Amino acid sequence: MSRRLTTAVIFTLALVASAQSAQAQRADLSNSPPIKSAMPLRDARHQLTPVFGFTINDLYQRNLAVGIDYRYYFTDWLGVGLDFMATYYHFDTSLTKSIDSQLTRPGQSGHPSTSSLQTLTHVAVNLVPVFGKFIAFRKLPMAYDLHIVVGLGLGTWTGQGRIENGMHFSPMIGVGGHFFFSNWIALNLEVRDYMMIKMPVAAQASATNPESKFVNNWMFTVGVTFMLPPEVQREL
Amino acid sequence: MRGATSKAVVSCLAVAILAGVVLEASSASAAEEKRKVHVIQQRPFLHRLRLELTPQYGYTINDTLSTHHQAGGTLRFHIDEEWSLGGTYAKYFGWTNANFDQVEKDFQVFPEFGGLIDWFAGGELSYIPIYGKFVLFGAWVVHWDFYLLAGGGATKLIHGGVRGTGTVGAGTRIYLTKWLTLDVSLKDHIYSVPFKAGDEIWNNVVFNVGFGFFMPFNPDYKFPK
Numbered sequence: 197m198s199r200r201l202t203t204a205v206i207f208t209l210a211l212v213a214s215a216q217s218a219q220a221q222r223a224d225l226s227n228s229p230p231i232k233s234a235m236p237l238r239d240a241r242h243q244l245t246p247v248f249g250f251t252i253n254d255l256y257q258r259n260l261a262v263g264i265d266y267r268y269y270f271t272d273w274l275g276v277g278l279d280f281m282a283t284y285y286h287f288d289t290s291l292t293k294s295i296d297s298q299l300t301r302p303g304q305s306g307h308p309s310t311s312s313l314q315t316l317t318h319v320a321v322n323l324v325p326v327f328g329k330f331i332a333f334r335k336l337p338m339a340y341d342l343h344i345v346v347g348l349g350l351g352t353w354t355g356q357g358r359i360e361n362g363m364h365f366s367p368m369i370g371v372g373g374h375f376f377f378s379n380w381i382a383l384n385l386e387v388r389d390y391m392m393i394k395m396p397v398a399a400q401a402s403a404t405n406p407e408s409k410f411v412n413n414w415m416f417t418v419g420v421t422f423m424l425p426p427e428v429q430r431e432l
Numbered sequence: 433m434r435g436a437t438s439k440a441v442v443s444c445l446a447v448a449i450l451a452g453v454v455l456e457a458s459s460a461s462a463a464e465e466k467r468k469v470h471v472i473q474q475r476p477f478l479h480r481l482r483l484e485l486t487p488q489y490g491y492t493i494n495d496t497l498s499t500h501h502q503a504g505g506t507l508r509f510h511i512d513e514e515w516s517l518g519g520t521y522a523k524y525f526g527w528t529n530a531n532f533d534q535v536e537k538d539f540q541v542f543p544e545f546g547g548l549i550d551w552f553a554g555g556e557l558s559y560i561p562i563y564g565k566f567v568l569f570g571a572w573v574v575h576w577d578f579y580l581l582a583g584g585g586a587t588k589l590i591h592g593g594v595r596g597t598g599t600v601g602a603g604t605r606i607y608l609t610k611w612l613t614l615d616v617s618l619k620d621h622i623y624s625v626p627f628k629a630g631d632e633i634w635n636n637v638v639f640n641v642g643f644g645f646f647m648p649f650n651p652d653y654k655f656p657k
Contacts, residue, residue, distance in 0.1 A: 255496050255531055291496065291535070298541045308539065330564025330578070340564070400539060 235430055237339060237376060237423060238269040238324065245384050247419030249281060252387075254413075256292045256310045256398045260285040261415070267322050275322040279347060279368075281390075281415075286312040286354075292398075299401070309357025309399045309406060313413055316390050318349030318368050339376040345369070351392050351413075358403050365393045372417075380426040384419040476575050477607045478651045479510040479560070486615050488642030490522055493618075494635060497535070498547060500526035502638060506556075514560045520585075522638075524549040547589070547625055547634060554585015554599060575607045579617075587623050587636075595623040605644060610651075613644040 245265040251258055263281030270276070288296070292308060299306025327341035351366035372386030390413040399406035490502030504522030511517065526548045536542060562578035580602050587597040603617025617640045624631040 253494055253496060289496075295535070295539050295541055299539065326566045326568070328564055328566030330562050330576075332562045342566075398538065 235339065235379070235428055236272045237327075237341070237379065237428060238275060239272040240429065241269055242424045243267040243269065243275060243277070243322075243421055244424065245419040245421040247281070247384070247386075247417045249388075249415045249417035251313065252414045252416055254289055256289055256308065257286050257312045258289055259283040259313050259413075259415075261313070261316075263316070263417075265320070265419070267320075269322075272327070273324040275324070277320060277322075279316070279318045279320045279349075281316040283313050283315075305401060307357070307401060309355070309359045309401060309403060311353045311355045311359045311362075311396055311398070313390070314352040314354045314361070316349065316351050316366060316368070318347035318366070320345055320347030320349075320368065341374045343372055343374070345372060345386065345388065351390060351395075353392075353395055355396065357401055358399055359396045359406050362395070364395060367391045367393075374421055379428045380423040382421040382423070384417075384421045386417045386419075388415050388417065389413065390415060475513070475563075477610060477613075478513070479516070479646075480512045480651075482510050482651060483647045484508040484510060484516070484518075484613075484644050485647070486642045486644040488522070488615070488640045490638045490640045492526075492636055493639050494637040495529070495547075497528060497532040498526055499529045500524050500549060500636075500638075502640075504552075505642070508558065516558050517555070518558065519553075519555050520583075521551070521553045523551050526590075547636075548591065549636065550588040550590050552585060552587045552597065552621060554583050554597060556581045556583025556599060558582075576604055577607075578602065578604050581617075581619070587621060589625065592626050595625070597621050597623040603640070611646045611649040613646070615642045615644045616640070 243266065247263050247265060249261045249263065251261075261281045261283040263279065265277065265279045267275035267277035288310075292310060296305075296307045299308075322343050322345050324341045324343045326343075327339070329337055329339045331337050345368070347368040349366050349368065350363055352361070352363040354361050368388055368390050370386050370388030372384060372388075374382040374384050376382040392411045392413065394408040395411045396406040396408045397411055484507070486506045486508070488502075488504050488506065490504060492498075492500035492502070502522045502524050504520060506518050506520040508516045508518030528548075558579045558581035560577045560579045563575075564577070565573055565575045568574050581600070583599045585597050585599065587595045589595060599619055599621055601617055601619030603615060603619075605613040605615050607613050619638050619640060621636040621638065623634055623636070625634040
């Protein structure tokens with residue numbers, strides 16, 4: 197009987213030790229990942245974004261543009277695709293108006309010859325180093341990402357006055373963010389620099405050979421992103 | 433037989449007592465675990481009743497004919513977790529840039545430019561509508577907030593006197609420690625600039641970056657986690 201008692205005691209102590217060990221394992225989160233069961237909002241999905249944009253910090257001409265961006269995300273942080281933008285409206289900046297008013301004489305226009313962006317076509321890569329979630333007004337949770345976009349392509353311009361239409365290589369770099377209203381619809385805000393390796397910007401109305409130079413064309417864009425397929429493959 | 437029975441009873445009692453100890457230990461552990469679980473997490477960073485001093489560098493991003501750098505600072509008092517009141521001062525260092533010279537060269541005109549700035553001083557009210565977090569390099573959870581601000585003050589132009597100024601802006605604080613933040617913001621200073629043809633409304637959009645020092649340094653919740 198005493199052997200049985202000894203067995204029972206050993207069994208009970210083993211049970212206690214096992215329960216404590218399991219408890220310790222449950223409580224120890226030091227090796228846990230920062231996010232458990234993360235929602236991979238980009239991984240293996242297509243991204244389609246119609247965008248509206250306008251150039252900023254223009255010296256002579258401001259441009260309004262529309263376009264569409266496409267990406268395929270190989271991982272949650274890397275997407276590759278194509279961007280296309282076309283400008284549809286251009287207008288003079290206050291500097292152009294000022295020069296015009298100073299140089300215009302009776303019977304002779306002083307409006308400077310200028311150029312405006314026409315189309316921008318780029319192979320582009322999105323890098324997403326930062327993503328997370330926030331809560332707005334203490335009530336509205338929202339997922340977001342911050343991304344870097346780089347691209348290489350061609351830009352065309354339309355010339356006015358003595359400047360002719362043209363085309364040149366155009367590297368592009370920008371930063372932006374997606375703000376997800378659902379698992380497949382997001383607001384996309386970006387600031388991009390469409391650089392033109394050589395582009396004539398402005399010249400006197402009477403200029404014969406307008407000078408071309410490297411130009412930064414900053415553009416702010418806003419778009420609505422659709423992530424497809426709409427369902428997210430999530431591992432629980 | 434009687435002795436065997438009593439031994440069996442003693443054995444059963446001993447096992448029952450040990451089992452009771454096990455159950456008690458498990459239930460205490462479960463209670464302890466339960467006690468640590470909170471439905472609402474405590475914020476890692478508190479604003480209420482704290483002073484924030486932010487030395488800042490600024491750069492005007494919408495200048496086409498001039499370049500302006502700025503050194504300054506903002507002192508804010510946080511009334512609660514969302515609202516704060518503050519004062520700010522910035523000294524500008526500006527000059528006309530290559531575009532200005534190019535316009536002179538290309539068109540033989542002298543652009544009338546009255547926008548060089550000496551300093552700005554003003555007050556502002558700010559509100560934090562958004563509070564969030566992200567994971568950096570898959571390892572660190574970084575907390576941040578987003579704030580809006582509006583205010584007014586005075587801008588001293590180098591050639592044009594002191595101009596009443598309205599300010600609107602937005603920014604974000606990334607929490608580095610319990611008392612230190614990285615503060616990045618955009619602020620539009622709106623004022624009129626005098627020209628020969630009359631005053632013209634001017635937008636001076638400044639990108640600011642600085643470190644925010646919160647005092648007292650180690651505030652804490654009244655109750656522990």
